Amino acid sequence: MTRRVEIIGGGPAGLYAARLLRLKDPRIDVVVHERTEGSAQTFGFGVGLTESTMRNLEAADPETAELLRHASYAGHSLELRGRADTVTLHGARNLAIGRAKLLDILGEAAAAVGVRIRTGVPADAASVDAEAVIAADGVRSATREKYAAEFGVRAKPGRSRFVWCGAAFAVDSAFFSAAARGDSLFVAHAYPYATDRSTFLIEVDDTTWRSSGLGELDARVPPGETDHASVALLERAFAAELHGGPLLTNRTRWSRFTDLTLDRWSTGNIVLLGDAAHTAHYTLGSGTKLALEDAIALADALTGESSVPAAFAAYERTRRPPVERFKKLAHRSQAWWDSYRLRAPWPAEQLAVSYMTRSGNLTLADFATEQPESVRRALARLGGPVPERPEEFDAWVLSRPVREPGLTLPGRMVSRQELDAAATVQELSWTDPEVWDTAADAALTRLNGTGGTPILVTGPSDRDAVAARVDMAERLRMQGGRPVGVALPEGERSPAATAVAAGRADFVVHP
Ligand SMILES: Cc1cc2nc3c(=O)[nH]c(=O)nc-3n(C[C@H](O)[C@H](O)[C@H](O)COP(=O)(O)OP(=O)(O)OC[C@H]3O[C@@H](n4cnc5c(N)ncnc54)[C@H](O)[C@@H]3O)c2cc1C
Structure with a gap:
């Protein structure tokens, strides 16, 4: 039986795994190490959660699921805005929640069952002392990099670049909209996640990157700072959608999605969870879902199996098939958006x-x-x-x-x-x-x-x-x-x- 678990990373995966472990077995000592000072310093804006994800969360932990549902923004439809006309897609009844809010709820839920959360200091898998170390340290996981050979890491950068911004109002309906400027094509994915907030994710392909000079703008900004010149350019491109208002930023920089596939998710007493173990393109809106569902399976395995190696093996056996399935769906979605320029006139x-x-x-x-x-x-x-x-x-x-x-x-x-x-x-x-x-x-x-x-x-x-x-x-x-x-x-x-x-x-x- 596992007595002590240390978790590196207080994102959705780490916090939820911590909460579930203690819920299932209060005898387990669980510590979460989060390098930031908490949700106020997190990245990103809102994330979408589907009804099927909510059902899984309800089955695992009804109390937390209820809090998440209550804090989420629900019921928007989705508009696909073509060059000349718009189609409304009904049935897009997903929930969306601010990432900071999500972390607050999961953090409080974990603390309420006795999880100790240490913030403000980065942790290293080699120096934490526990029978099981859960590395939930995100897409840039230092743990995964440190043991890359053991995990068998394959990483493939995407073709397009994106920035994750917000807006200080709730858009009436989620929408996809493209703004063309000469050879440049900016594609926005927007959805409301609170009564006064929306996510504005904007993608560009290589042609736009070059023709709009985004590469030069990006190169002038030091690491970790917002690229205000790019943001100003995007505010002009989407002035109508933003009602002339600003985009909200949060260390906003252009990135490329990285498709991560690992041969193994554990080595010794270390196991990877969530984005540290796998990624699925954000246009399927499933990264947080997969991270939370990973946490459910790992908590089940660590409390149900007789040893840590057996638990890690059971966790991977349970989670690989759905993760692989989502990765394939997300890969096709990514390819669709990467080649959107060819369909834009339709x-x-x-x-x-x-x-x-x-x-x-x-x-x-x-x-x-x-x-x-x-x-x-x-x-x-x-x-x-x-x-x-x-x-x-x-x-x-x-x-x-x-x-x-x-x-x-x-x-x-x-x-x-x-x-x-x-x-x-x-x-x-x-x-x-x-x-x-x-x-x-x-x-x-x-x-x-x-x-x-x-x-x-x-x-x-x-x-x-x-x-x-x-x-x-x-x-x-x-x-x-x-x-x-x-x-x-x-x-x-x-x-x-x-x-x-x-x-x-x-x-x-x-x-
Ligand atoms: C643009 C964009 C849009 C997205 N939209 C959606 C969406 O709509 N729906 C959805 O389900 N998902 C979405 N996602 C994906 C989602 O954000 C991730 O899949 C999810 O955050 C993964 O959770 P995680 O806990 O594994 O990792 P993270 O959320 O990255 O958390 C990792 C945590 O570990 C901490 N950490 C890292 N290193 C250390 C260390 N050494 N010591 C201590 N702490 C450390 C970090 O500070 C961070 O808090 C989106 C992602 C992007 C980029």
């Missing part, structure tokens, strides 16, 4: 179908059930009257003829024989989920040099390979200017209709 309804289905979590049919009118308007681009009933959309999409230069097909789903009878195609076998990396650039260049014949993207039938080639098909379609099809496993009518409706493929080939 009408908002079409953008919405693409956005809602970007991670592969929702199909066209799922989205159509929630918002049939919006989907119907988006589908009109495929030609002909769209059926009234959403359950008929899939069949209707697949029945639309293809009439593209060099390719005429009676419908969107054909056999390989039917395709070969209709046209000569260039085939690309593709399995890499990185469809914006240099290997994908090379494939695109190669194919663009082969004339205007249609392209068919093929590969194995496992889920990840299918997702990778659907994403690659979308890229080829957006940047190739010729019809692109994708081979899907037999019977995949719903994914096929989704791929066509979302503009990821012109046609689908089944075996």
Whole structure:
């Protein structure tokens, strides 16, 4: 049985794990070391929490969940603001909470069950003395870096850059909005998290970074200080959305998301928790969720297993599958936002179908059930009257003829024989989920040099390979200017209709 646990990092993961350990077994001595003086010095603004996360928190610790729910801002819808029009996505009933508030609640809840919290001093895993050391020291975890070889760390920086700002008012509805200035494109993700606060997260791609001179502005600012010149530029770009007011800052600097994957989450008596162990792109809004759910599993394991090694193994066994699942969804979401520039001119309804289905979590049919009118308007681009009933959309999409230069097909789903009878195609076998990396650039260049014949993207039938080639098909379609099809496993009518409706493929080939 574990008697003494020391936790490095008083973020959501560390504080919640501390609280749960003491709740489950008050005999365990738990100390949290937080290097800052507490929530007033934390980074960031509001974070979103979904209802499914809240249900998990309610099951683990109803009292804290109730406090979090009470302190959260609820019930906003989400607007996707396209270049010329806007679509409102209903059903976005997520909660959002200020990060400082979240930490206050979790800190008080931990202290209330006897957790000792030491603030203002950084801790080092090698010098804390406990049977189990939980390193919940965040995305830049010094513990993970110190034992990088033992953990088997793989880190990949994202393509876009972002700044995490706030605004001193609650936006009426969460929204995504892009502001174009010449070659520059600034993309804002905004949502309210209190009656007088909103998160404003702004992303830029490399083209914008260069064309707006953000690199030079950033280079002039010492580490740890806010880049006020960039913020002023963003305030001008989003003056309408900000009602002419300022962006709130908090050591606000441009960063790149780092995708972290580790071979192991523990070594000896040290275990990693939350962002220290894994990251998932912020556009899925799931980092805090994963951190809190990690804490639930680790507290269960440390109080339920007979030894620390058995507990660490049980924790990792429980948490790896959902974390891997979220990482994959988040990776596709990241790729969607990284390539937003190519979709920016689309009408908002079409953008919405693409956005809602970007991670592969929702199909066209799922989205159509929630918002049939919006989907119907988006589908009109495929030609002909769209059926009234959403359950008929899939069949209707697949029945639309293809009439593209060099390719005429009676419908969107054909056999390989039917395709070969209709046209000569260039085939690309593709399995890499990185469809914006240099290997994908090379494939695109190669194919663009082969004339205007249609392209068919093929590969194995496992889920990840299918997702990778659907994403690659979308890229080829957006940047190739010729019809692109994708081979899907037999019977995949719903994914096929989704791929066509979302503009990821012109046609689908089944075996
Ligand atoms: C722009 C952006 C938007 C986001 N939006 C969302 C969202 O909407 N929903 C969501 O669920 N998640 C969101 N996230 C992710 C979320 O912020 C993180 O996943 C979450 O904070 C992870 O919690 P954590 O406790 O693991 O790490 P952190 O919150 O980073 O906490 C780590 C703590 O450890 C402390 N620390 C570090 N080193 C030491 C040391 N040596 N000694 C003592 N203390 C130390 C730090 O000061 C910090 O308090 C977002 C992230 C970003 C960057």
